[in-house]
Amino acid sequence: MSAFENVKYNQDDEGNTIGISYTINGKMGSAPISHPYYQEIMELVEAGELTIEPAD
Amino acid sequence: MSKANNIASLLNSSGLLDSDDIATSAITAEKLNVGQVGGRRNLIINGAMEVWQRGTSQSVSGSYAADRFWMANATSAARYDTDAPSGFTYSTKMTYNASDMSLGQPIELTVTGKQGQFVAGSVVTLSYYAKVDTGTEDINAAIYFRDTKFSATNQAGFSGATTATWTTTWARYTHSFTIPTINSTNTIAALEIGNIGRTAYITGVQLELGDTATPFEHRSYGEELALCYRYYQTYPSSSATTVMFTGIGLNSTSVRALAKPFGGLMRAIPAITLPTSTFIKGNGSSLAVTSVQTGFQVGAGYTFVFDAASGVSTNHVYYITGNTGSDALELTAEL
Numbered sequence: 001m002s003a004f005e006n007v008k009y010n011q012d013d014e015g016n017t018i019g020i021s022y023t024i025n026g027k028m029g030s031a032p033i034s035h036p037y038y039q040e041i042m043e044l045v046e047a048g049e050l051t052i053e054p055a056d
Numbered sequence: 057m058s059k060a061n062n063i064a065s066l067l068n069s070s071g072l073l074d075s076d077d078i079a080t081s082a083i084t085a086e087k088l089n090v091g092q093v094g095g096r097r098n099l100i101i102n103g104a105m106e107v108w109q110r111g112t113s114q115s116v117s118g119s120y121a122a123d124r125f126w127m128a129n130a131t132s133a134a135r136y137d138t139d140a141p142s143g144f145t146y147s148t149k150m151t152y153n154a155s156d157m158s159l160g161q162p163i164e165l166t167v168t169g170k171q172g173q174f175v176a177g178s179v180v181t182l183s184y185y186a187k188v189d190t191g192t193e194d195i196n197a198a199i200y201f202r203d204t205k206f207s208a209t210n211q212a213g214f215s216g217a218t219t220a221t222w223t224t225t226w227a228r229y230t231h232s233f234t235i236p237t238i239n240s241t242n243t244i245a246a247l248e249i250g251n252i253g254r255t256a257y258i259t260g261v262q263l264e265l266g267d268t269a270t271p272f273e274h275r276s277y278g279e280e281l282a283l284c285y286r287y288y289q290t291y292p293s294s295s296a297t298t299v300m301f302t303g304i305g306l307n308s309t310s311v312r313a314l315a316k317p318f319g320g321l322m323r324a325i326p327a328i329t330l331p332t333s334t335f336i337k338g339n340g341s342s343l344a345v346t347s348v349q350t351g352f353q354v355g356a357g358y359t360f361v362f363d364a365a366s367g368v369s370t371n372h373v374y375y376i377t378g379n380t381g382s383d384a385l386e387l388t389a390e391l
Contacts, residue, residue: 010350012302019351027329028347030327030348031350035326
């Protein structure tokens with residue numbers, strides 16, 4: 001089971017995806033697309049273990 | 057023999073310095089390891105295991121223990137320990153639990169896919185002090201150019217003597233490696249010391265250019281801490297009024313706050329992890345934070361948008377705080 005929950009894309013003012021917000025081990029956080037957390041989340045998505053909500 | 061005679065002995069029949077004598081006997085790496093001329097050799101950060109920003113005792117698997125050192129392959133534990141060889145104060149104690157452990161450090165390359173100081177075909181030497189609590193242990197040390205620290209995709213391995221046998225007595229171990237040609241996507245030189253199948257201690261980790269392990273280069277705690285800040289910083293929130301960041305209301309649910317890391321800009325825009333309880337306070341309000349969005353770099357700091365369910369007033373000033381006894385806010389830009 002993934003440690004990431006409540007995963008949602010983050011966008012800048014122009015609508016570009018810049019990162020992702022999430023809850024990990026009960027703590028809220030966010031990471032830019034260059035960060036290892038983002039890559040880790042994408043691997044979980046590809047494995048079908050996680051889904052990402054669109055940005056607000 | 058006088059110094060004048062010593063110098064004279066280095067001159068050949070033409071009265072010139074004989075470079076062969078200098079290279080083979082008169083000057084050695086050991087002799088050069090004095091003062092500033094011998095400094096800045098260690099490519100490893102926190103090699104003496106002195107900086108533990110995440111806490112000095114942790115259960116770790118694929119994450120960091122002592123700053124800059126990750127552990128993997130096990131539900132193992134790592135903590136700082138005062139059992140250390142002569143010349144050191146601390147070591148990392150790795151407590152074995154069911155499967156082999158690894159410890160390593162990703163060394164940041166200046167530019168992705170560029171050799172930089174790691175010139176292909178030249179030699180680097182790894183050295184460290186280690187011991188185990190019982191018996192002996194055959195370990196394996198390796199270095200790879202990699203895209204990320206745990207992925208073998210596009211990796212290029214350094215070749216050399218990789219094995220050693222640790223005993224119950226502190227000893228210094230050395231491994232020399234020949235540097236390979238880097239791949240265009242590689243971002244790090246990943247050091248790994250693995251196959252550790254029993255509780256072990258390690259400190260004094262040094263990686264340097266050349267084929268000789270020179271004495272460990274001790275840097276001050278302040279220098280090591282500053283080097284670690286590039287990758288990880290933490291903001292303790294010891295009370296409900298600790299001001300971690302200040303910001304301004306964007307709309308009824310969001311505050312944009314500026315984080316100006318005390319350790320300076322980090323390697324990249326950091327991931328942020330909030331304390332278990334985090335609040336937006338000010339303008340007579342105390343609002344629970346419901347999410348935090350990805351940051352932007354602004355000058356010498358970063359801005360993050362903190363969201364609440366409601367109650368934020370546009371253009372009013374707020375501050376971000378934790379709670380009494382709460383855990384710390386973390387900024388992470390590890391490789």
